Amino acid sequence: MSATATGWLLTAVAETSSEGSTDHASERLANEPVQPIAPYQSEHPEKVELGKKLFFEPRLSRSGFISCNSCHNLSRGGTDNLPTSIGHNWQEGPINSPTVLNAGLHMAQFWDGRAATLQEQAAGPIDNPMEMAYTHTLAIEVLRSIPAYVDMFEAVYATRDIGIDHVTDAIAEFEETLVTPNSRFDQWLRGDDSAITADELAGYETFKSIGCVACHYGEALGGKDFHRMGLVHEYLTENPSQGRFEATGEERDRFSFKVPSLRNVERTYPYFHDGAVWTLAEATEIMAYLQLGRELPQADIDNMVAFMRTLTGEQPQITLPQLPPSTENTPQPVPFERE
Amino acid sequence: MSATATGWLLTAVAETSSEGSTDHASERLANEPVQPIAPYQSEHPEKVELGKKLFFEPRLSRSGFISCNSCHNLSRGGTDNLPTSIGHNWQEGPINSPTVLNAGLHMAQFWDGRAATLQEQAAGPIDNPMEMAYTHTLAIEVLRSIPAYVDMFEAVYATRDIGIDHVTDAIAEFEETLVTPNSRFDQWLRGDDSAITADELAGYETFKSIGCVACHYGEALGGKDFHRMGLVHEYLTENPSQGRFEATGEERDRFSFKVPSLRNVERTYPYFHDGAVWTLAEATEIMAYLQLGRELPQADIDNMVAFMRTLTGEQPQITLPQLPPSTENTPQPVPFERE
Numbered sequence: 001m002s003a004t005a006t007g008w009l010l011t012a013v014a015e016t017s018s019e020g021s022t023d024h025a026s027e028r029l030a031n032e033p034v035q036p037i038a039p040y041q042s043e044h045p046e047k048v049e050l051g052k053k054l055f056f057e058p059r060l061s062r063s064g065f066i067s068c069n070s071c072h073n074l075s076r077g078g079t080d081n082l083p084t085s086i087g088h089n090w091q092e093g094p095i096n097s098p099t100v101l102n103a104g105l106h107m108a109q110f111w112d113g114r115a116a117t118l119q120e121q122a123a124g125p126i127d128n129p130m131e132m133a134y135t136h137t138l139a140i141e142v143l144r145s146i147p148a149y150v151d152m153f154e155a156v157y158a159t160r161d162i163g164i165d166h167v168t169d170a171i172a173e174f175e176e177t178l179v180t181p182n183s184r185f186d187q188w189l190r191g192d193d194s195a196i197t198a199d200e201l202a203g204y205e206t207f208k209s210i211g212c213v214a215c216h217y218g219e220a221l222g223g224k225d226f227h228r229m230g231l232v233h234e235y236l237t238e239n240p241s242q243g244r245f246e247a248t249g250e251e252r253d254r255f256s257f258k259v260p261s262l263r264n265v266e267r268t269y270p271y272f273h274d275g276a277v278w279t280l281a282e283a284t285e286i287m288a289y290l291q292l293g294r295e296l297p298q299a300d301i302d303n304m305v306a307f308m309r310t311l312t313g314e315q316p317q318i319t320l321p322q323l324p325p326s327t328e329n330t331p332q333p334v335p336f337e338r339e
Numbered sequence: 340m341s342a343t344a345t346g347w348l349l350t351a352v353a354e355t356s357s358e359g360s361t362d363h364a365s366e367r368l369a370n371e372p373v374q375p376i377a378p379y380q381s382e383h384p385e386k387v388e389l390g391k392k393l394f395f396e397p398r399l400s401r402s403g404f405i406s407c408n409s410c411h412n413l414s415r416g417g418t419d420n421l422p423t424s425i426g427h428n429w430q431e432g433p434i435n436s437p438t439v440l441n442a443g444l445h446m447a448q449f450w451d452g453r454a455a456t457l458q459e460q461a462a463g464p465i466d467n468p469m470e471m472a473y474t475h476t477l478a479i480e481v482l483r484s485i486p487a488y489v490d491m492f493e494a495v496y497a498t499r500d501i502g503i504d505h506v507t508d509a510i511a512e513f514e515e516t517l518v519t520p521n522s523r524f525d526q527w528l529r530g531d532d533s534a535i536t537a538d539e540l541a542g543y544e545t546f547k548s549i550g551c552v553a554c555h556y557g558e559a560l561g562g563k564d565f566h567r568m569g570l571v572h573e574y575l576t577e578n579p580s581q582g583r584f585e586a587t588g589e590e591r592d593r594f595s596f597k598v599p600s601l602r603n604v605e606r607t608y609p610y611f612h613d614g615a616v617w618t619l620a621e622a623t624e625i626m627a628y629l630q631l632g633r634e635l636p637q638a639d640i641d642n643m644v645a646f647m648r649t650l651t652g653e654q655p656q657i658t659l660p661q662l663p664p665s666t667e668n669t670p671q672p673v674p675f676e677r678e
């Protein structure tokens with residue numbers, strides 16, 4: 001637990017009354033360990049539009065079938081809602097696909113934090129043989145072969161010489177816009193007492209008082225630290241991931257994962273890095289027992305689940321991009337491998 | 340060739356001057372064998388919205404990964420731009436995926452016309468083991484388990500007892516809206532002489548004078564008849580499809596296919612039922628030789644291709660639907676088959 005988190009936790013427990021409401025929005029905002037999500041206004045709308053096209057672009061994959069949106073479906077809270085993902089050639093992915101919504105608020109990307117930024121992350125899937133199974137060289141060749149794309153890159157980056165850094169920069173800028181402001185909970189944070197019910201508020205109080213908030217805090221209610229999965233009791237899973245240990249090689253990082261954001265968590269099932277748990281109630285029960293050593297009464301679980309459902313914000317309104325057609329110079333997709 | 344088509348062809352050849360333009364829009368509209376696409380204004384916007392959700396709904400598939408939009412990608416002219424489709428478990432499909440754009444204008448659905456209507460067609464993919472690999476019973480169970488869906492169906496069909504006919508009716512109504520009006524060619528048809536260039540017009544003249552229009556006529560430039568692929572010379576393909584023969588069992592229908600629409604044809608590559616041909620120029624050369632026994636000069640081919648590119652209309656503006664989350668009663672997806 002980071003010093004800041006502990007500080008917030010103590011403040012929260014000390015200063016929030018059992019009713020948890022205050023007439024003064026500014027007081028609430030200052031005292032709560034969770035902050036409302038700010039809307040993101042990009043200064044580069046053309047870059048965002050290009051990034052959106054690339055996010056939906058199956059031609060960045062070997063098969064011509066898989067795009068970022070295949071596994072981070074923006075109709076479904078930015079995930080595929082599968083335990084682990086389906087990749088190129090229907091390969092079974094190693095780990096649960098986290099949402100791209102609000103990912104820009106995380107201190108690092110991936111469950112093990114091995115990418116520092118969204119841009120660094122975006123270079124991963126295209127040439128990952130388990131995911132899009134392409135090469136950066138071929139992906140760039142595809143884009144360069146399509147005049148409409150070359151024009152768009154030129155308008156944004158003032159060069160017709162498209163490189164992978166342009167591609168990942170544009171995708172990252174699009175992802176920055178994928179925030180979900182104005183959830184009912186954020187309305188409450190901003191002072192609207194009627195935005196959440198008494199049960200939901202009680203759930204939030206429990207969430208704070210028993211210590212969930214020590215890890216799930218800040219704008220995203222997560223994304224700020226790595227923590228061991230199974231702090232008090234061990235988590236049993238068939239998933240072989242060693243978590244952050246795989247990125248650092250440090251023994252203390254074994255089985256430590258980036259704390260996931262709880263924003264829109266009712267949409268990001270199944271839960272945990274192995275995607276083994278399908279309901280929020282079960283995930284809550286497991287968290288309380290494994291991370292905090294507590295067995296909670298059903299009423300507390302119900303209220304905490306009700307609270308977490310208030311974290312669903314406005315989903316990004318996406319107009320489906322129109323992708324420019326290939327030309328005779330475009331490398332052809334390889335949907336099926338021939339001997 | 341139907342009587343009507345022949346009539347149009349003769350009229351066209353007789354009455355269109357080599358400049359092919361007339362000051363009077365109504366005269367042009369009356370005389371040309373192609374009609375502009377009318378915008379579609381649904382009287383059931385709620386049904387369209389529901390149908391859109393279902394079109395984008397991967398939970399209608401066994402894996403929870405494949406939706407109608409996977410193979411009829413509305414970012415890409417309503418197709419997957421693959422020779423044959425990738426289905427459940429990465430199975431290789433038997434035939435090229437036609438666009439859903441303007442499909443409502445066809446006299447029947449599928450290459451062999453085996454479905455009379457869009458609604459009848461829509462029942463096919465969900466339980467096709469090569470495509471979505473689900474069952475209608477399970478698909479309905481998924482929808483019934485999600486209160487937000489039950490409410491939407493009730494609002495449209497006045498019953499909470501969702502059936503497969505409601506599902507296919509809503510999808511069909513959404514598909515009816517997927518028309519692409521206002522192409523440059525349609526602007527020309529409506530009397531705007533400057534909407535297409537002299538080369539494009541020359542291409543259209545050739546298209547009519549050599550006889551393409553005998554099969555590719557009407558609002559969709561196709562979709563109105565079945566014809567043998569390889570009328571004058573045989574078409575060589577490794578694809579085993581026997582075309583309409585498979586629907587009727589009649590010998591004269593062997594290797595006969597529904598004439599595809601040429602609307603948005605620059606976006607629906609690769610071409611023909613086997614998806615073997617990637618460029619419009621090659622498809623044109625093949626058509627001229629196989630269907631009409633002609634070997635065309637390159638300039639004619641270029642102009643005809645230029646003409647066909649004027650058939651790209653306004654693509655439907657789709658706001659990505661937000662799909663309601665599953666509940667604990669929702670049948671879980673089966674992305675990977677376990678022994």
Ligand code: HEC
Nearest residue numbers: 068071085086087095096097098103109110111122125131
């Ligand atoms: C085949 C499935 C698949 C595809 C395609 C895919 N992803 Fe992912 N994505 C995943 C999985 C699984 C993870 C988690 C991997 C890990 O943590 O080791 C992930 C992680 C991420 C993350 C980190 C989120 C977080 O909270 O740590 C971001 C951001 C992301 N992907 C964006 C993208 C972008 C952009 C593309 C396209 C260029 C893309 N993904 C393509 C499955 C996929």
Ligand code: HEC
Nearest residue numbers: 211212215227229257259260271272273283284287288291
């Ligand atoms: C000591 C840190 C810590 C504490 C305390 C903690 N969590 Fe977590 N939480 C995590 C980590 C780490 C994960 C990811 C574990 C994994 O996927 O293996 C997680 C995952 C979750 C998830 C699943 C999110 C997803 O999208 O997969 C939920 C829900 C959740 N926590 C809720 C809670 C609740 C409710 C509490 C209190 C009862 C709580 N957490 C306490 C660290 C913590």
Ligand code: HEC
Nearest residue numbers: 407410424425426434435436437442448449450461464470
């Ligand atoms: C796995 C790929 C795949 C999926 C998923 C899929 N389709 Fe298709 N679709 C095809 C193929 C291939 C054909 C042509 C089959 C044939 O003609 O025999 C086709 C044909 C059609 C046609 C007929 C078009 C024409 O011009 O004849 C329509 C309409 C259609 N599909 C709509 C849908 C709808 C609606 C869904 C979802 C309920 C869907 N498709 C799911 C691949 C797919």
Ligand code: HEC
Nearest residue numbers: 550551554566568596598599610611612622623626627630
């Ligand atoms: C006798 C009928 C007939 C004539 C004449 C004809 N076509 Fe076709 N056309 C078809 C049929 C049938 C197909 C589908 C064949 C298949 O896919 O196997 C087709 C397919 C096409 C396609 C591919 C469309 C797609 O989406 O796959 C193009 C392009 C095309 N025709 C253009 C032309 C041009 C240009 C001419 C004149 C040079 C022409 N056609 C003459 C019947 C005809």
Ligand SMILES: [Ca+2]
Nearest residue numbers: 268269270271
């Ligand atoms: Ca998840």
Ligand SMILES: [Ca+2]
Nearest residue numbers: 607608609610
């Ligand atoms: Ca095609």
